[in-house]
Amino acid sequence: xxxxRVVTPAIYSEDLAFMAxxxxxxxxxxxxxxxxxxxxxxxxxxxxxxxxALVTPATIKAAMxxxxxxxxxxxxxxxxxPGVHAVREAVSIPVSGTAEIAMHTAAMLGHAFGFIDxxxxxxxxxxxxxxxxxxxxxxxxxxxxxxxxxxxEKRRQDTxxxxxxxAVKLVRDDHADVIILGCGALxxxxxxxxDKICNLLQVEICPIPIIDPLPLxxxxxxxxxxxxxxxxxxxxxxxxxxxxxxxxxxxxxxxSRR
Numbered sequence: 001x002x003x004x005r006v007v008t009p010a011i012y013s014e015d016l017a018f019m020a021x022x023x024x025x026x027x028x029x030x031x032x033x034x035x036x037x038x039x040x041x042x043x044x045x046x047x048x049x050x051x052x053a054l055v056t057p058a059t060i061k062a063a064m065x066x067x068x069x070x071x072x073x074x075x076x077x078x079x080x081x082p083g084v085h086a087v088r089e090a091v092s093i094p095v096s097g098t099a100e101i102a103m104h105t106a107a108m109l110g111h112a113f114g115f116i117d118x119x120x121x122x123x124x125x126x127x128x129x130x131x132x133x134x135x136x137x138x139x140x141x142x143x144x145x146x147x148x149x150x151x152x153e154k155r156r157q158d159t160x161x162x163x164x165x166x167a168v169k170l171v172r173d174d175h176a177d178v179i180i181l182g183c184g185a186l187x188x189x190x191x192x193x194x195d196k197i198c199n200l201l202q203v204e205i206c207p208i209p210i211i212d213p214l215p216l217x218x219x220x221x222x223x224x225x226x227x228x229x230x231x232x233x234x235x236x237x238x239x240x241x242x243x244x245x246x247x248x249x250x251x252x253x254x255x256s257r258r
Contacts, residue, residue, distance in 0.1 A: 002225045004034045004218065005066045008077040008184065009055040010045055012038045015150040019077070022187055026218045032225075034218055036077075037062055045149035045185075046080050047119055056083035057248045063087040063095065064254065073221045077184045077214055079117075080125060088236035090254060094224050095231060098184060098213035101220050103135050106178040109209045112140035114176030116166050118152070118183045120144040126182065141174035144182075152185045160189050164196035171201070171208060179210045187214055 006023040010016060016038075023034040039062050042055035060083055063074050073094045076084050081097030088095045106113035115126055123142050130139045145162035152159050163181065170176040181189060190210040197206050224230070238257040245255075 001030070002032045002072045002222070003070060004032060004073045004075065004221050004225065005069075005071045006034065006036045006075045006077050006214070006218065007059060007062045007066070008036065008038050009042065009059045009062075009082050010038060010078070011040070011042055013044045013150065015044070015153055016185060018153060019184065019187070022214065023218060026215065026222075028222070032222055034222075037066075046078050046082055047122060047149060049125065052080050052082045052125075056086060057250065059083040060087055060090050060254075061248075061250055063091050064250070067091045067093050073225045075214075075217045075221055077217070079182050079184060079213055081129065085236065088231045089239060092230070092233065092257075094221065094229060096217055096221055096224075098217045099129055100133055101217050102180050102211045102213040103130060103133050105216060105220075106180050106209075106211055107135055107138040109211075110177035112138060112174075112176050113178040113180055114140045114167070114170030114174055115142050115180045115182050116163055116170070117142065117144045118147055118149055118185075120146060122182070140176035141170055143170060149183060149185050152183070156189075159186070160192045161196065163189055164193045164200065167193060167197055167208070167210070168200045177208055179208055181210065181212055184214050187212060 008019050020036050023036040027034045039058035041058045043051045046052055046055060066074050076097045079099045081099045084097040117126060126142055130136055143166040147155055147159055167179050190212040194206040239255050242255045
């Protein structure tokens with residue numbers, strides 16, 4: 001039995017409580033169990049570089065605890081991919097974020113992907129990610145619905161309507177042929193958007209793939225684990241220089257692995 005853990009790098013809140021029930025629905029009876037945890041310290045959502053930095057120590061801690069629990073693969077459930085590279089150094093099991101998988105998949109499904117985020121202020125973070133992942137030439141355009149992460153569940157129908165409107169603009173005005181939903185809290189919106197997109201484009205079948213990042217990341221991790229794949233420790237070696245660390249409750253073996 002393979003075990004995969006989804007780590008949402010945010011502290012628990014009622015606004016994101018629904019995320020805890022999502023990963024388990026992707027378990028495969030007798031083969032794969034997918035579970036979920038929030039982090040213990042950090043911010044309630046990740047919408048900027050400061051949030052990204054503040055959640056990283058607890059994300060590393062949660063990942064090391066997952067490895068100690070016998071977990072076979074870890075998904076960091078945030079489209080900022082916070083701490084993913086650091087976590088890969090800290091553990092010896094496969095680790096993925098959601099953005100990197102979504103963007104590379106989008107590049108395979110079309111020629112130019114559009115990205116719809118929650119806030120326009122996240123634009124520079126997304127463009128930075130796209131460049132880091134080597135996909136600048138496959139990026140079509142960025143748009144935002146300007147609903148904060150912690151309001152999405154309370155304003156679900158507004159969110160779906162705005163996502164569909166922005167998706168149509170990406171297709172008509174920016175010539176995008178694949179759409180990425182830019183936040184884990186938008187889970188499930190892809191299916192509900194499609195009817196409105198069809199009405200707006202006056203077509204019967206939605207012509208563009210819409211990527212819901214968390215399900216894609218979970219299914220990709222299942223494939224990695226079943227295939228015996230893990231990130232390269234040549235690329236992500238354990239930290240080897242032992243040093244004093246103050247103020248963080250990190251596993252003491254972090255700087256002592258080989």
